Amino acid sequence: MNKPATGSATPPPSRNIKAIVHQNLARRRAAERRFRGYGLVAITLGLAFVVLMFGNIISKGLPAFWQTYIQVPITFDSTVLDPQGARDPQALANADYATLVRAGMRQLFPHVEGRLPLRALGGLISSDAAYELQRRIQDQPELLGSTQEVWLLASAAVDTFFKGNIDRTLPEAERPIKDNQIEWLDKLKTSGKIEKQFNAVLFQSGDSREPEQAGIRGALMGSFFTLLVTFLLSFPIGVATAVYLEEFAPKNRWTDIIEVNINNLAAVPSIVFGLLGLAVFINFFGLPRSAPLVGGLVLSLMTLPVIIIAGRAALTSVPPSIREAALGMGASKLQMVGHHVLPLAMPGMLTGSIIGMARALGESAPLLMIGMVAFIVDVPKNFLDPATVLPVQIYLWSDLPERAFVERTSAAIMVLLAFMILMNGLAILLRKRFERRW
Amino acid sequence: MSTTVLETQTALDQALQASTAPRHKSSVEVTDYNNRQTVGKITVDNPKMVCRDVDVFYGAKQAIKKVGLDIGANEVIAFIGPSGCGKSTFLRCLNRMNDTIASCRVTGQIMLDNEDIYAKEIDVVQLRARVGMVFQKPNPFPKSIYENIAYGPRIHGMVNTKAELDELVHDSLERAGLIKEVEKRMQEPGTSLSGGQQQRLCIARAIAVNPEVILMDEPCSALDPIATAKIEELIDELRENYTIVIVTHSMQQAARVSQRTAYFHLGDLIEIGDTDQIFTNPRHKLTEDYITGRFG
Ligand SMILES: Nc1ncnc2c1ncn2[C@@H]1O[C@H](COP(=O)(O)OP(=O)(O)OP(=O)(O)O)[C@@H](O)[C@H]1O
Ligand SMILES: [Mg+2]
Numbered sequence: 001m002n003k004p005a006t007g008s009a010t011p012p013p014s015r016n017i018k019a020i021v022h023q024n025l026a027r028r029r030a031a032e033r034r035f036r037g038y039g040l041v042a043i044t045l046g047l048a049f050v051v052l053m054f055g056n057i058i059s060k061g062l063p064a065f066w067q068t069y070i071q072v073p074i075t076f077d078s079t080v081l082d083p084q085g086a087r088d089p090q091a092l093a094n095a096d097y098a099t100l101v102r103a104g105m106r107q108l109f110p111h112v113e114g115r116l117p118l119r120a121l122g123g124l125i126s127s128d129a130a131y132e133l134q135r136r137i138q139d140q141p142e143l144l145g146s147t148q149e150v151w152l153l154a155s156a157a158v159d160t161f162f163k164g165n166i167d168r169t170l171p172e173a174e175r176p177i178k179d180n181q182i183e184w185l186d187k188l189k190t191s192g193k194i195e196k197q198f199n200a201v202l203f204q205s206g207d208s209r210e211p212e213q214a215g216i217r218g219a220l221m222g223s224f225f226t227l228l229v230t231f232l233l234s235f236p237i238g239v240a241t242a243v244y245l246e247e248f249a250p251k252n253r254w255t256d257i258i259e260v261n262i263n264n265l266a267a268v269p270s271i272v273f274g275l276l277g278l279a280v281f282i283n284f285f286g287l288p289r290s291a292p293l294v295g296g297l298v299l300s301l302m303t304l305p306v307i308i309i310a311g312r313a314a315l316t317s318v319p320p321s322i323r324e325a326a327l328g329m330g331a332s333k334l335q336m337v338g339h340h341v342l343p344l345a346m347p348g349m350l351t352g353s354i355i356g357m358a359r360a361l362g363e364s365a366p367l368l369m370i371g372m373v374a375f376i377v378d379v380p381k382n383f384l385d386p387a388t389v390l391p392v393q394i395y396l397w398s399d400l401p402e403r404a405f406v407e408r409t410s411a412a413i414m415v416l417l418a419f420m421i422l423m424n425g426l427a428i429l430l431r432k433r434f435e436r437r438w
Numbered sequence: 439m440s441t442t443v444l445e446t447q448t449a450l451d452q453a454l455q456a457s458t459a460p461r462h463k464s465s466v467e468v469t470d471y472n473n474r475q476t477v478g479k480i481t482v483d484n485p486k487m488v489c490r491d492v493d494v495f496y497g498a499k500q501a502i503k504k505v506g507l508d509i510g511a512n513e514v515i516a517f518i519g520p521s522g523c524g525k526s527t528f529l530r531c532l533n534r535m536n537d538t539i540a541s542c543r544v545t546g547q548i549m550l551d552n553e554d555i556y557a558k559e560i561d562v563v564q565l566r567a568r569v570g571m572v573f574q575k576p577n578p579f580p581k582s583i584y585e586n587i588a589y590g591p592r593i594h595g596m597v598n599t600k601a602e603l604d605e606l607v608h609d610s611l612e613r614a615g616l617i618k619e620v621e622k623r624m625q626e627p628g629t630s631l632s633g634g635q636q637q638r639l640c641i642a643r644a645i646a647v648n649p650e651v652i653l654m655d656e657p658c659s660a661l662d663p664i665a666t667a668k669i670e671e672l673i674d675e676l677r678e679n680y681t682i683v684i685v686t687h688s689m690q691q692a693a694r695v696s697q698r699t700a701y702f703h704l705g706d707l708i709e710i711g712d713t714d715q716i717f718t719n720p721r722h723k724l725t726e727d728y729i730t731g732r733f734g
Contacts, residue, residue, distance in 0.1 A: 251540060321577035325640070327538060328573070329590045330566035330647065339589070340579060 057417070061410025067199035067212065068159040069151040070125060070188060072104040074133060078145045081137065087144075092137055097130035101152065108193070109184055120181055126153040128201075128213045151197065156211040156404040158185065162194065165403050202411060206379045207393065211404030214397075216412050218379045222292055222372070222387030223361060225380060229296020230360050234303040235353050239342075241304075242311025242349070247337050266305035273302045274369030282370060289371035290386040298370060299360040306359065310352020314345040347434035351427045358423040362416065364391035390416045477722045478711035482510035482698075486651060486681040487532060492546035494527050494536065494705075501527045504546070505707040507700055509651070514673060514682045516692035516713065519702035520728065525685045526574075528702070529653050532683065533569035534562050550651070567594050570644035574656040576636035578628030578643070583620050586628040586639055587611060590647040606646060614642030615672050634665025641672060645680070652676065654684040658691065670695050689729055693717050701725045 078085070081095040105121050106112065112121050129152040136150070137143060157176040160166055166175050168182055177185075188194040206218030241262075249255045277298035281287045287294050318341050326336040367373070372388050373396065380387035388396070390412060397409040485508040494502035502524045509515050509532075517525040527536070534555060536542040548555050555565055567590070578586050587607040590596075597603045607624075611617040616638045620631070628639055637657055644652055654673075658666040673682055673695045686692050692699055693713055700710040701724070709716065709725040720726040 319577075321573065321575055322579065323538075324535070324571075324573060325577040325579060325643075328533070328535065328566060328571035329593070329643065330563050331589075331593055332563050335593055339593075344580065 057410045057413050060407060061412075061414045063163050064202065064404075064407035064411035065199050066163075066196040067201060068154040068162040069195060069197050070154050070158070071149055071193040071195075072101065072125070072129075072152050073107050073147060074100050074104045074150045074152075075107075075147040076100065076133075076137065076143050076145060077103070081144060087141065089138070089141075092141070093134060095134075095137075097133040097137075098127075100133055101125055101129045104150075104152075108188075117180055120178055121184065123155055124158050124181060124184065126155045126212045127210060128153050153201070153212055154194070156402060158194075159212055160403045161185065162196070202408070206377050207375060207388070207396070208377060211400075211402045211408065214405070214408060216390065216393060216408075216415060218376055219388050219390045219393035219412070220415070221380050222295075222376075223389040225292035225383050225387065226295040226299060226367075226372075226389055227357060227361055229293055229383060230299040230303055231353070231357060233296065233300040234307050234356070237300075238304050238307030238353065239311055239349055241308050242315060243337060243342065245308070246312045246315040247333065247341065262305050262308050266309060268302075269365075270302050270363055271365040271369065273298050274366030276301065277366060278369045288384055288386070290374050290376070290388070291384045292372075292380060292387050293383040294370050295367050295372050295387075295389065296383070298366045299363060302363065302366065303353075303356040303360050306356035307349070307353050310356070311345070311349045314348025314352065315341060317348060318344045347430050351431050354423050354427040354430070358420050358427075361389075361419060361423070362391055364389070364395055367392055390419075476506070476707045477709040477725070478716075480507045480707075480710055482508045482513070484511045485509060486511040486551065488547075488549040488552075489532075490547045492528065492531060492544065492548060494524070494531060494545075495543045496539070497541045501705055502531070503705045505702075505705075506546075507707060507710055509681060509683060510698070511681055512677055512679075513698060514677050514684060514696045515698045515700065516696035517683065517685045517700050517702060518687070518689065518692050518728070519708075521687075522704075523702040524705045525702050526655050529655055529683060529685050530571075532651070532653055533566050533571055535566075535571065537562060567647050568649050569651040569653060570647065570649035572637070572640050572644055572652065572654040572657050574659055576633055576640050576660065578631070578636050578639050580627060580629055582625045583611075583628050583631070583639065584624040586643050587646045590643060594647055596647065610642045610646040611639075613645055613676070614638045615668060615675075616642055632665075634661045634668060637661060637665070637669060638672065641669070641676075645676065649680065651681045651683065654682065656685050656687060659687065666691070689717065701728060703728075 077100065080099050081092060081097075082088075084091065102118075102122050105125065106118070109121060112118055132152060133150070154162070157166075158181075161168075161177045161182070162185070166177055168175070168177075172179050185194065201213060202215045203220075204217055205213060205215035208214040245255060245259065277294060281294045281297050282289055287297075322340050322344065323336055326340045327333075331339065367389055373392050374386060374388065375396070376386050376388055378385070394409055394412045394416065397405045397412065400406075487509040489508070490506040492502055492505045493500065505528060517529060519525055530536045531544050531548060532555075534544075536544055544556065550565070550568065553560065555569075579589065581589075584607055587610050588603055591603060591606055597606055608617065611620060616635060619635060620626075620639075623630075628636065631639060637660070641652075641654075641657070658669050661669065670691065673684065676682060684692075684695065696713045698711065699713045699716040701708045701716065701720075701722070703724050709720065709722045711721075716725065717729060720729060
């Protein structure tokens with residue numbers, strides 16, 4: 001304290017510094033611990049939600065991959081199917097197969113009498129069974145006249161009951177399965193004539209009003225065609241744009257404006273692109289509604305900015321020394337880009353594109369605007385057939401109250417997620433595989 | 439000591455800015471540019487490249503100020519000078535690598551075999567085939583060793599058959615003194631070589647297109663003394679067939695490999711002359727300060 005004024009400039013004794021540092025150290029460590037705590041809590045919460053979501057979806061959706069079938073003895077009675085005996089394929093195709101199904105069921109339960117009980121008995125089998133028999137005769141006309149044990153698709157109510165989702169203690173009026181039906185089903189079960197089989201229908205047919213006949217094939221094909229259009233359009237255009245902007249365009253006000261706009265486009269809500277597509281592609285150019293072509297065009301608009309931005313990032317990450325080396329060897333600018341820069345940037349561009357495509361795959365809002373939300377039974381065969389896509393199918397099914405549709409909604413979500421994970425995995429693989437090599 | 443340098447610098451700058459007098463024709467001993475003089479003889483008897491009144495601007499900033507010098511055929515000329523004085527900038531003018539920098543503007547005259555390389559009818563692609571370049575950091579293409587060498591001849595259409603190309607690749611690697619090390623691993627990536635090998639690969643790549651002039655920007659700065667010695671040896675051999683311009687921060691290296699030396703300072707060419715003379719008997723104060731290590 002009584003030191004001269006100049007002494008105040010000298011550092012305090014080292015003992016003090018140590019003490020101060022020590023004091024701060026404790027604070028610093030506490031802050032660090034707190035921060036780590038927050039991080040852990042955040043991660044745990046996030047993981048918990050993921051587990052909850054997946055658990056919920058999987059527990060709901062898994063049963064949909066199995067479907068209940070009933071084994072019925074079917075007599076392909078030629079007096080019913082082919083009264084003229086002409087074996088005319090046309091007549092065979094239009095024959096009354098439902099009668100065969102009913103006859104088969106009566107054979108299983110010969111004591112059932114009366115209009116209503118018989119109707120209840122027929123109700124155990126899906127209306128698709130008749131078509132199934134028709135397909136069999138079409139494939140193997142020699143079956144005519146023979147008797148076969150055929151596994152027929154059970155109705156949705158039976159399926160739900162058999163999967164244990166209908167409480168048999170409920171009053172009869174409150175359940176879709178009546179007492180006599182339960183009795184028959186129990187008999188079928190003891191004789192092993194009812195079982196769950198892999199649900200191929202889910203992957204083989206389009207949408208349907210009957211839940212047991214509804215599948216995601218239509219939506220899958222719709223998504224496939226839509227994404228194909230999206231990729232074919234947005235990848236080349238996106239890459240070309242990125243290359244031009246990054247390598248060739250002069251840096252001036254115009255390119256700045258373009259750049260800002262591209263960045264803004266990436267942030268535009270997707271439904272706006274749907275409105276744009278409706279106005280431009282459908283109302284102005286007169287393209288058909290509900291078509292994967294239009295869906296692909298709309299999703300391209302949405303994906304383009306993503307691909308351009310990822311592409312430019314990939315291009316800038318190629319070191320300038322490679323460019324100098326190429327130019328120094330006397331390569332033209334196009335050769336420099338084509339031979340060296342683009343191949344090095346390609347993995348990054350592909351990664352960005354795949355992530356963009358994965359986003360497009362999960363997109364539903366813009367497609368609602370252009371009519372890809374219709375109820376479409378037929379599986380689309382080309383870019384102009386009316387179609388829907390997987391997320392929209394999920395949206396449509398999620399609205400339906402039947403237990404079987406609830407199951408299918410979750411199953412469709414699982415399929416969608418599987419594709420997403422596949423695509424993202426591919427992107428990660430590409431990134432790892434082509435990790436920078438310079 | 440540092441104050442002396444500062445004073446000299448400011449004095450020079452003031453002199454440069456104050457005067458607007460027209461410049462005289464280049465003289466034998468001293469080239470007089472607007473009061474500022476390039477000490478030494480800038481011309482040679484059989485020039486490969488002739489540079490006159492070269493100005494380089496990055497935007498509004500002038501990086502090279504009225505530099506004139508000749509580069510003789512089959513000589514090694516070294517550019518030395520403190521960091522940021524414009525050696526790289528000037529070197530990159532010689533094969534128009536500066537064209538790639540949008541803000542860079544070059545004026546004046548640079549002739550290669552009496553042809554103005556900045557003339558409109560000159561194709562930079564052809565020019566860079568004639569004036570090759572080796573960079574400070576080895577920058578092989580991330581392709582195979584073979585492809586690294588084959589790239590230049592291929593894009594310039596110098597060979598027709600695979601056999602010719604094989605021979606050219608082999609020959610270039612041999613002249614770069616690398617063949618023994620890479621003969622067995624031609625298909626391995628060029629980036630798998632050591633730093634010194636990579637730099638020799640870059641030299642081999644440059645000579646594969648058989649240029650007339652090779653520009654080297656601090657080719658050894660990333661290398662150890664042994665690798666450096668190899669490259670210096672190589673430069674000495676290459677001198678027989680090529681004209682070489684080398685930028686270096688190492689006085690010893692300049693003294694070892696070059697016949698002539700040019701000393702740059704803040705964008706000015708201060709002194710130029712035979713390497714022996716520059717290093718033993720510098721005539722300008724700045725040169726002397728620099729090579730005696732009092733500067734830079
Ligand atoms: N691309 C550029 N844009 C703007 N200014 C530049 C650019 N390149 C170099 N300069 C400037 O030009 C001047 C000369 O740079 P140059 O690279 O030629 O120096 P140098 O002599 O090669 O230095 P060093 O020995 O450190 O490599 C420096 O002041 C530098 O800041
Ligand atoms: Mg430099």
